[in-house]
Amino acid sequence: MASAIAGSMVCALIALTGIPGDAPERVAIAERANVVSLPTTIGFADSDIYGMSPDDVNRTLTLMANNRVNTIRLMIPWAGVEPLLGQLDWSLVDKTVNAAAAMNMSIIAFVNATPPWAMSQGGLPLSSRPSDPDAYGNFMAKVATRYKGKISAYEVWNEPNAVFFYSPAPDPAGYTDLLKSAYPRIKAVDPDATVIGGVVGAVVDFGSWSINPVRFIAGMYAAGAKGNFDALSFHPYNYNLKFSDGMLIANSPVLQLVQMRQVMIDNGDDEKRIWATEYGEPTSVVNETTQAAYLKDIYTKWQEMPYTGPLMVYTTRDRKTGSNQADATVGLYRSDWTPKPAAADLAATIAAGVPKSPEFQRFSQITDPAHGSVLSPVFKATKTVWAQVRTINTIYEMPSGYVSSPRPVADIAMQRNSVPASVFANGQQDFTGGQAFRVWWSPETGAHWASSAFAQAWKPQLGLATSDERYVNGSNRVDFQHGYMVWAPWVGVKVYYT
Numbered sequence: 001m002a003s004a005i006a007g008s009m010v011c012a013l014i015a016l017t018g019i020p021g022d023a024p025e026r027v028a029i030a031e032r033a034n035v036v037s038l039p040t041t042i043g044f045a046d047s048d049i050y051g052m053s054p055d056d057v058n059r060t061l062t063l064m065a066n067n068r069v070n071t072i073r074l075m076i077p078w079a080g081v082e083p084l085l086g087q088l089d090w091s092l093v094d095k096t097v098n099a100a101a102a103m104n105m106s107i108i109a110f111v112n113a114t115p116p117w118a119m120s121q122g123g124l125p126l127s128s129r130p131s132d133p134d135a136y137g138n139f140m141a142k143v144a145t146r147y148k149g150k151i152s153a154y155e156v157w158n159e160p161n162a163v164f165f166y167s168p169a170p171d172p173a174g175y176t177d178l179l180k181s182a183y184p185r186i187k188a189v190d191p192d193a194t195v196i197g198g199v200v201g202a203v204v205d206f207g208s209w210s211i212n213p214v215r216f217i218a219g220m221y222a223a224g225a226k227g228n229f230d231a232l233s234f235h236p237y238n239y240n241l242k243f244s245d246g247m248l249i250a251n252s253p254v255l256q257l258v259q260m261r262q263v264m265i266d267n268g269d270d271e272k273r274i275w276a277t278e279y280g281e282p283t284s285v286v287n288e289t290t291q292a293a294y295l296k297d298i299y300t301k302w303q304e305m306p307y308t309g310p311l312m313v314y315t316t317r318d319r320k321t322g323s324n325q326a327d328a329t330v331g332l333y334r335s336d337w338t339p340k341p342a343a344a345d346l347a348a349t350i351a352a353g354v355p356k357s358p359e360f361q362r363f364s365q366i367t368d369p370a371h372g373s374v375l376s377p378v379f380k381a382t383k384t385v386w387a388q389v390r391t392i393n394t395i396y397e398m399p400s401g402y403v404s405s406p407r408p409v410a411d412i413a414m415q416r417n418s419v420p421a422s423v424f425a426n427g428q429q430d431f432t433g434g435q436a437f438r439v440w441w442s443p444e445t446g447a448h449w450a451s452s453a454f455a456q457a458w459k460p461q462l463g464l465a466t467s468d469e470r471y472v473n474g475s476n477r478v479d480f481q482h483g484y485m486v487w488a489p490w491v492g493v494k495v496y497y498t
Contacts, residue, residue, distance in 0.1 A: 033106040034152045039303035040354045041310035043071030045278045068350040071106045073312045077113035085117045101150040110155035122168035137181030144189040153194035159201040161216040169208040172219025183228040197229030202253040214259040221267045235278040239285045243298040247379040258375045275309035282326035292342040304360045304377035359386045385419045408447035409439045440465035450478040457493040
């Protein structure tokens with residue numbers, strides 16, 4: 001998102017100013033700390049640390065340690081290390097990697113930023129797609145060789161589904177070429193390293209500027225990405241929406257996460273996880289108390305999905321506290337190094353262990369495999385009804401007990417902000433909300449809805465609905481397997497058999 005984009009661009013530009021002659025020697029570090037691939041692993045993503053003085057690097061790492069954080073996401077800009085073909089300067093990367101490794105932190109490194117000599121035609125500085133994927137793969141091999149024993153996980157690029165980081169236009173097939181080039185080369189050097197693909201941002205489709213992460217991941221699979229990553233990563237930013245509040249909102253980060261997971265399942269990657277390697281909330285958009293609440297919400301809800309991995313908070317310290325720019329105020333510390341409330345909350349969360357919500361603990365007792373595996377956190381379907389999406393059914397906690405709906409049926413109900421008024425039986429289920437309606441469903445006919453007037457007039461001889469209720473020539477109509485129904489003002493519903 002914007003904060004990460006601006007930070008990475010600025011830091012990469014810093015790297016291009018002044019090239020020392022000889023690269024420092026590798027320093028000996030104790031056995032590397034590996035990232036614990038669980039959603040309860042919470043760390044910091046900090047791109048700005050790349051451009052800091054050594055003293056400020058150590059001060060920043062000390063703040064992280066004071067928050068009980070022992071995992072960090074760092075940037076390695078290709079353009080900063082190799083601005084001229086064959087001339088490599090590792091000094092700025094050594095500064096951050098060695099400092100973090102010396103504190104026994106586990107390190108995730110994302111490698112982006114194309115140097116001028118490797119840019120594609122039409123690409124923009126730093127964000128350009130590399131003209132030769134093998135050149136990028138060869139650089140990744142050099143990174144893995146230099147930092148073997150220090151860096152635990154590598155992300156291939158950063159947010160390639162938007163033009164800000166991948167120009168001249170995002171392209172899942174082109175990105176997959178980078179993945180195919182980097183993955184075997186990293187593994188050849190460091191078989192135990194985790195290679196992370198996707199690294200997608202929570203954007204929406206917007207012309208040639210951005211591709212939503214669900215469609216981008218599907219495009220990666222179509223281009224042959226399977227087998228060329230160990231995990232995917234996602235940046236679930238939305239500055240105006242709490243993570244857990246998005247299940248009923250189209251294109252929200254949590255809904256995109258659920259849909260991405262479904263794409264992975266459809267492609268046989270059930271065992272792989274989705275990491276959140278950036279998430280933050282700027283205090284230029286909300287106040288400091290709300291920032292802390294947003295972060296606490298995602299700490300709690302992120303772990304409710306069994307397929308999620310580590311969560312990296314962006315970022316440690318503001319660039320300029322009081323600025324009206326989001327990317328300048330997203331830190332957990334103010335620019336004068338004093339903590340915001342979110343800093344103490346993070347330390348307390350890690351010390352005590354990420355809490356499990358009461359609603360999650362209730363839903364975790366529902367273990368019937370007929371519902372499928374968990375896709376979503378437990379969320380509010382209405383103000384009083386909790387729900388959870390699984391691969392086969394969506395489960396609702398109703399006053400009368402738990403009620404389930406086949407996922408295609410529940411998808412319609414969620415779009416209409418409604419909950420079950422009956423159990424699903426004989427291919428149909430009634431719902432209540434702003435307006436009562438019924439959904440008919442079978443694998444052959446699909447899921448289709450109609451208002452209560454049609455539901456009351458429906459006869460079993462009609463079979464299941466094959467269309468939604470729609471307006472046709474002055475009346476509302478619904479088609480069925482063996483006929484159709486029409487509703488008109490002052491007339492009501494008439495049934496026609498075919």
